[in-house]
Every structure is written in C-alpha cells, then in structure tokens.
Amino acid sequence: MKASLTVILDTINDHPDLPHLSRSDYYTLQKVGKDTKNEKLMNRIRELFEEHHARYGYRRITLQLKREGVVVNHKKIQRLITIMSLVVLHNRKRAKYSSYQGTIGVIKKNKIKQSFHSEHPDQK
Template identity: 45%
Template sequence: KGRSLTARKAETIREMVSGGFRLDLLLETARLARSTYYYQLKQLDGHDKDEETKGEIQEIYYEHKGNYGYRRITLELRNRGFVVNQKKVQRLMKLLGLSSQIR
C-alpha cells in the first residue's frame, strides 16, 4: 500500500529474476534503469528509521483517546525525549491514519 509504480515494478522484477528470467530483458521491458532497480531493492529491504517514533505517536494518540492532534503530540514527544519536528509528526500521523477528533 502506498508504494510507487517504480517500487512495484522493482518488486515484480525481483520475483521474476528468482524465477529464472534474465534481468537485462526484464529491465528493458519494464523501461527501468538498472541503477533505479537496485535503488528500489535497497529501499524495499531497508528498515524504517521512524519505527520508534511511529510507535510512540500511536501510544500517545490512544493514551489520550484520539483527542490530541499533531501539535500536542509533538509537545508530548519532546517531553519524552524525542527530537522531532511538528511537520514530521503531522506526516507520520497522516501515514498512520491518525487524526484528532474535532469537538
């Protein structure tokens, strides 16, 4: 969910290469540069650097029954020792599907 077309192409090509197809022909057919393919593979296999922050955001959100928006969550994260920008909190909350309840 939420991956780019290029990332999906790279994943499909990886599966087909393991099935015995030639990489150069697959890349040509998919109109994907070799460097782009390997870059996308690295992104797919890499770990999420915001994993801990996401977990903490969810914890704060549910602790306060969904009443906290990104501003209050940012302040709470800073109180808990995280160095984080409100824009990042807003982006991660959107990614996690969390939004504050409007009274």
C-alpha cells in the first residue's frame, strides 16, 4: 500500500522526538543521493582531468567522452566537476594589445624644405 506524502509528513511531525520536516525539505532530501549513480562517470571525468593536467574543462571533457561513445549532457559534466571540486588551470597569458607597428618604410626629413626657425616671436 502506498501512503501519500501528507500522511508521511504528518506522521513524522506528530512525533516530538523527530525533527520537523516540511514538504520542501522532503523533496530536497530526495535529491541528496542524486549523483551516487554517476560514480563510474565521475571516475572517468577525474581520469581525463588528471590525464590532461587540469587543463580540460567541461567542454573538452564532454567532447572526449562523446568520442569514447558516452552520450552525456554538458550540463551534467559541469555539475559533476563542480561537485568534485575540480578547478581548471589557465596558464596561458593573453598578449596585451598593441597597435604600434614599428617603423615601416623610410622616414624622410624635411621633405618640402620648410623652415620652422624664427628670430623673433610671431614671425611664422
């Protein structure tokens, strides 16, 4: 016989020895063991992560698993990586943007023979 959730919660909450359990707490407790069935997948993710020296993020791990024939959503991989506390190393530094091109071509001095030297102010 299957009991309803209301009956279960009322029974638990009627006992003073047991802590109070709300409906939302009950559903939250149902999700606690959610990722225990993914142990095999979590082990493979950890192997790939360590094999590539912590440089593979969830995107690359997802692609590698798909190449191996494991069909899994990238969001699940991301969630499992977060649960396992795996942090990706980012060793590449971005080059600072510089628009300076250097000296291209020949710099010609005083091409028109202009004279910018004056003896007194306001002559030129």
